[in-house]
Amino acid sequence: MSNKSKIFLSTPHLGNLETSYIEEAIKSNWIAPVGDNLDGFENDLKKYLGGNHEITTLNSGTAAIHLALRLLGVSAGDEVICQSFTFIATANPILYLRATPVFVDSELETWNMCPKLLEVAIKNRINNNKKPKAIIVVDLYGMPYHVDEINAVAKKYDIPVLEDSAEALGSHVNNKYCGTLSEMGVFSFNGNKMITTSAGGALVTSSEALKNKSLFLATQAKENKSYYEHVEMGYNYRMSNVLAGIGRGQMAVLNERIQSRRANFEFYKETLQFKGVSFLDEPKDFFSNRWLTCISVNSFEIREKIRLNLLKENIESKPLWKPLHTQPIFKENLSFLNGNSEALFETGLCLPSGSNLSKTDLNRVCDVVLKSLG
Ligand SMILES: Cc1ncc(COP(=O)(O)O)c(C=O)c1O
Structure with missing residues (x-):
């Protein structure tokens, strides 16, 4: 083994502002999953993506995929079409919901889901009385998926598309940012990504109502009562205000x-x-x-x-x-x-x-x- 210094695949790369945002959170005692850094980070992401989408910051990209599938109504027994060429985190949330992934291979121009094969898969599942509940497509290694072709097939069969853009913050097609190319999008801020919050993720939706529903589910689905009342199953998925401070600093250098x-x-x-x-x-x-x-x-x-x-x-x-x-x-x-x-x-x-x-x-x-x- 060489005694030269190790070169890693992809490591965090901090800028100059992260420490001051974290310090602010600590000094003001806003260290729980509420506070200015969360609002600031979400606003920064919203602006970056063009201002037309709502952002919910969460404690991982995997959590964001899980919440997105919940919002799309995926439940036990459903089938979800999923790009095969990806990290397992794309598909695990399908299993969390006791639904079944059906895998579709890639085309060679982007390495992402092949639109022709997608249509073959959808027709097959419809013929078997198993119309897929959702499609998860990935922007693998930062390369956007073939948005026009995939979205056209999805629209033809009226199936929503979730864009796993965990690896693709800042990528775009025809000047439209990845993460905003379909019904819902997801980013990851884990330590090896374009920018990091040490661990973290974000869900991108197209309305305030969806953002509010995702926040509700991400914070244990508490009903609006003076005491704790729960009608639905929720999760503990919100990002911490301390880590959102790292995110704000990272946005400045994205x-x-x-x-x-x-x-x-x-x-x-x-x-x-x-x-x-x-x-x-x-x-x-x-x-x-x-x-x-x-x-x-x-x-x-x-x-x-x-x-x-x-x-x-x-x-x-x-x-x-x-x-x-x-x-x-x-x-x-x-x-x-x-x-x-x-x-x-x-x-x-x-x-x-x-x-x-x-x-x-x-x-x-x-x-x-x-x-x-x-
Ligand atoms: C394609 C893809 N999807 C989902 C994830 C999950 O993100 P996280 O690690 O933030 O849960 C990752 C990265 O880890 C990823 O590369």
Whole structure:
């Protein structure tokens, strides 16, 4: 093992304002899940996304997906169509509700849900008297999904779309931000994301009524009484006012963070693209925040050689997400496949992509990749 300093895949990158927002919360004793930082962070996000959406900040992106599915009326016995090529957090909330995920594979332009396969899946489920209750599509690695095509299919069959934009804050299509491209959207602020609140998430809805309902469910579904009365099942999902202070500070540097991650991608591409390494380009009018730079190579063996050589040099990298339809936990679930996500899993690798990487770090990574290919 190398004695060089470790290069991580994606680490938190604080700005200059986070400490003062946290201090304010502590000095004023507003350290519970109520206070100015929560309002401030939600307003910052709302403004950033164009001002037409309501934001509920929560203690994780997973919680946001869970609440979104509740708001969309998903319940026990329902089927929910879910992108297969993603992290398991996209699908776990379907299980929390005792509903069943049906997986749909990806197309190769964005690596997100294939609209043609989506329609095949919907028709199949309708023919079996199991019309899906919702569709969860993902903006994987920061790349927006094919919004027009997917939303058109969803509209044709009148099924709501939830956009898992956990990895895609700041990405957009035709100048419309990810997280706002469908009925509801979700962001994650966990430690490896574009910006972080240490742990946290947000739900994006299109009305104040939905925001209020999400707040109600996120704070144990207390009825409006002087004593505690509960008609519905709720959760303890609200973000703390202390952590929202980190979020406010992070919003001030979000655009710089996007620039840095996009610059990482460009550097890797320039250095590696003609050496047998492929990159995912942006379709026309698509803008990816390039949360993680992903490469694909010609075989599983080459991918593993690169990964293991990086590891020896104290550099962290990760295979792309293992498709959910191949996960043991989902071995009984129905899926509609075209081979794309499995092929990407075999040959794809995420390279270190933090916004705080130096040119020296990037060169260290590229040297190892090039030596592994040569
Ligand atoms: C695609 C995707 N969905 C959902 C999540 C869940 O977010 P969190 O970790 O904030 O619960 C993550 C990240 O962890 C993710 O990458």
